[in-house]
Amino acid sequence: MTPPKCTICKAKGTNFPVQVLLPSYNLKLCRGHFLEWLEGRVEDTIRHFRMFTKRDRILVAVSGGKDSLGLWFLLHRLGYDADGLYIDLGIPEYSSQSRRYAQDLAERIQRTLYVVSLSEELAPIGDMKQWSRKPACSLCGTVKRYYMNRVAREKGYTVLATGHNLDDEVAVLWNNVLQWNMEYLARQYPVLPAEGPFLKKVKPLCRISEKESALYTIFNGISYIKPECPYSVNASSLENKKFLQQLEEARPGTKITFYTGFLRELAPLLQEKTRETTELTLCRVCGEPTTTEVCSVCQLKQKMGRI
Ligand code: Q46
Ligand code: ZN
Ligand code: ZN
Numbered sequence: 001m002t003p004p005k006c007t008i009c010k011a012k013g014t015n016f017p018v019q020v021l022l023p024s025y026n027l028k029l030c031r032g033h034f035l036e037w038l039e040g041r042v043e044d045t046i047r048h049f050r051m052f053t054k055r056d057r058i059l060v061a062v063s064g065g066k067d068s069l070g071l072w073f074l075l076h077r078l079g080y081d082a083d084g085l086y087i088d089l090g091i092p093e094y095s096s097q098s099r100r101y102a103q104d105l106a107e108r109i110q111r112t113l114y115v116v117s118l119s120e121e122l123a124p125i126g127d128m129k130q131w132s133r134k135p136a137c138s139l140c141g142t143v144k145r146y147y148m149n150r151v152a153r154e155k156g157y158t159v160l161a162t163g164h165n166l167d168d169e170v171a172v173l174w175n176n177v178l179q180w181n182m183e184y185l186a187r188q189y190p191v192l193p194a195e196g197p198f199l200k201k202v203k204p205l206c207r208i209s210e211k212e213s214a215l216y217t218i219f220n221g222i223s224y225i226k227p228e229c230p231y232s233v234n235a236s237s238l239e240n241k242k243f244l245q246q247l248e249e250a251r252p253g254t255k256i257t258f259y260t261g262f263l264r265e266l267a268p269l270l271q272e273k274t275r276e277t278t279e280l281t282l283c284r285v286c287g288e289p290t291t292t293e294v295c296s297v298c299q300l301k302q303k304m305g306r307i
Pocket of ligand 3: 283284285286287288294295296297298299
């Protein structure tokens, strides 16, 4: 049997071995053309959603995982002005390893990496339950949003980028649809515009699957943390991902069709309906944007006796 030919090589008259099968797009690609295809797709997403231009200063939130490190590398390669921010959650071993990977990439591409240590700012994420009844992941989300916005604004960045991939977005979308959580659905978009002191937030990998993102990072020789965060074990998003993967295997393209259909058909209607419903003010203690008098992070600091 003759081995399959790379779809793009076939058109260009080259002949490199196929390394990636993308049944959702009916493509079989060699390594070089896969990298080109993925970068083109991200560039197209950036342009389509008007995420940023080469004049913007981008801060990428890097966790040490494949998606955010791959994204940082890709933006740098495409000539965007992108630095990194790593938030060290103080999880034994996991945090020090992932921090190392973020630092390694910063050295390789010669870009600035800011590091915020939760242990220094508040307490390790695992100790927070002493001061809050919220689950670790919910607290983590709050502190990450807070420091991302704060560091980006203080250091003069214009856009915040995160490495959420298609599988992440589809799992959240599915969950929000199951619960008909209209408020969350209205905010689920790859671009959230700047809102007063909140910076513009973008997800350039929203049309790249988890597998594609992992291959991009591996093919570029970037080391990343492989185990999931220990707190993610029970997350319902993992169950959703498993279920959606079964659908994808039965019908390739299900995820991308579901997601892009939502962005095209429903998201604009929901955004129109819920426009300007939240009143923002500035935290009386730290000056960061909040919906309450004192922001959640300062409330935590107060309980800890740190302010
Ligand atoms: S890092 Fe944080 Fe995730 Fe870990 S504590 Fe939960 S939210 S699972 S993206
Ligand atoms: Zn090829
Ligand atoms: Zn505050």
